[in-house]
Amino acid sequence: MSKFGLMVMGPAGVGKSTFCASLITHLQLNRRSAFYVNLDPAAEHFEHQPDLDIKDLISVEDVMDEMQLGPNGGLVYCFEYLMQNLDFLTEGLESLTDEYLIIFDVPGQIELYTHIPILPDLVKFLSRPGALDIRLCAAYLLEGTSVLDRSKYFSGSLSAMSAMIMLELPHINILSKWDLVKDQLPKKQLKRFKTPDTTLLEDDPVDVARRKAGIHIDPHNWDSNDQDAVLSGTSFKRLNTAVANLIERFSLVQYFELDCTDEESVGAILSHIDYVIQYHEAQEPKEPPDEE
Numbered sequence: 283m284s285k286f287g288l289m290v291m292g293p294a295g296v297g298k299s300t301f302c303a304s305l306i307t308h309l310q311l312n313r314r315s316a317f318y319v320n321l322d323p324a325a326e327h328f329e330h331q332p333d334l335d336i337k338d339l340i341s342v343e344d345v346m347d348e349m350q351l352g353p354n355g356g357l358v359y360c361f362e363y364l365m366q367n368l369d370f371l372t373e374g375l376e377s378l379t380d381e382y383l384i385i386f387d388v389p390g391q392i393e394l395y396t397h398i399p400i401l402p403d404l405v406k407f408l409s410r411p412g413a414l415d416i417r418l419c420a421a422y423l424l425e426g427t428s429v430l431d432r433s434k435y436f437s438g439s440l441s442a443m444s445a446m447i448m449l450e451l452p453h454i455n456i457l458s459k460w461d462l463v464k465d466q467l468p469k470k471q472l473k474r475f476k477t478p479d480t481t482l483l484e485d486d487p488v489d490v491a492r493r494k495a496g497i498h499i500d501p502h503n504w505d506s507n508d509q510d511a512v513l514s515g516t517s518f519k520r521l522n523t524a525v526a527n528l529i530e531r532f533s534l535v536q537y538f539e540l541d542c543t544d545e546e547s548v549g550a551i552l553s554h555i556d557y558v559i560q561y562h563e564a565q566e567p568k569e570p571p572d573e574e
């Protein structure tokens with residue numbers, strides 16, 4: 283019997299833990315079972331107490347003290363330790379049935395999957411058939427406000443794509459904190475950010491403003507000390523266009539919008555996750571309640 287899980291990832295502060303909490307509340311309101319696994323050894327405050335917490339295996343403060351490591355080195359050490367003590371996860375998760383959605387709250391250091399293969403190895407372990415056999419979906423969150431700065435949006439999309447390629451899991455991408463963005467641009471404009479493509483650079487407001495001001499930067503003749511010239515200049519635009527082209531050609535990245543303050547928005551994302559992992563197909567038909 284398969285289990286079902288969701289790996290919530292994304293850069294620091296993007297809203298991963300808030301999304302996990304909103305999802306758990308939504309599941310509970312809909313009489314579904316959630317099992318919350320905190321994989322962030324530095325996390326302290328939780329809206330829902332974790333059912334399994336990496337801090338019960340290892341603490342990042344102890345690691346930093348004893349091994350004289352900084353916070354990021356400490357985190358990588360904690361994950362290496364987890365990988366050597368996988369029984370901790372097996373014992374915590376093996377008895378769960380397919381009714382549960384197991385939600386893994388991953389720390390914000392994206393180097394855990396973009397630079398070193400710890401998270402990909404963990405994913406392989408969790409999904410191994412015959413062992414825990416968790417049918418996993420990855421949710422990658424990108425700060426919704428990045429749509430207000432298209433170069434940020436494309437560099438974020440590149441890291442989303444890198445996570446997709448590294449993890450090789452069914453994957454959904456999410457623009458988080460949508461409540462902060464949705465009134466800032468017309469709906470028609472916002473829709474364009476669901477799929478990153480190069481046309482978004484053609485009418486980039488930053489570029490349009492630069493052209494209106496008559497600023498032209500010769501790519502072969504700018505002063506390399508002049509940060510502004512580099513950032514607003516042709517080289518930067520060419521780099522952005524190359525990145526946008528790459529993302530468009532892979533045709534992998536698409537976004538859902540998430541506003542954690544809106545139950546409907548959380549529900550819509552959950553429906554998509556259910557569809558991706560085929561949660562409902564695996565559920566036994568339930569006996570209707572006896573009629574008195």
Ligand SMILES: Nc1nc2c(ncn2[C@@H]2O[C@H](COP(=O)(O)OP(=O)(O)OP(=O)(O)O)[C@@H](O)[C@H]2O)c(=O)[nH]1
Pocket residue numbers: 293294295296297298299300301322388389390391458459460461462540541542543
């Ligand atoms: N307006 C708004 N704020 C949000 C939303 N989701 C999260 N936030 C805020 O964003 C901040 C960071 O949220 P977290 O959920 O802690 O982010 P995280 O990705 O878990 O952070 P790390 O685990 O430290 O990487 C908090 O102040 C949240 O209240 C949202 O949908 N809308």
Ligand SMILES: [Mg+2]
Pocket residue numbers: 298299300322325387
């Ligand atoms: Mg968090």
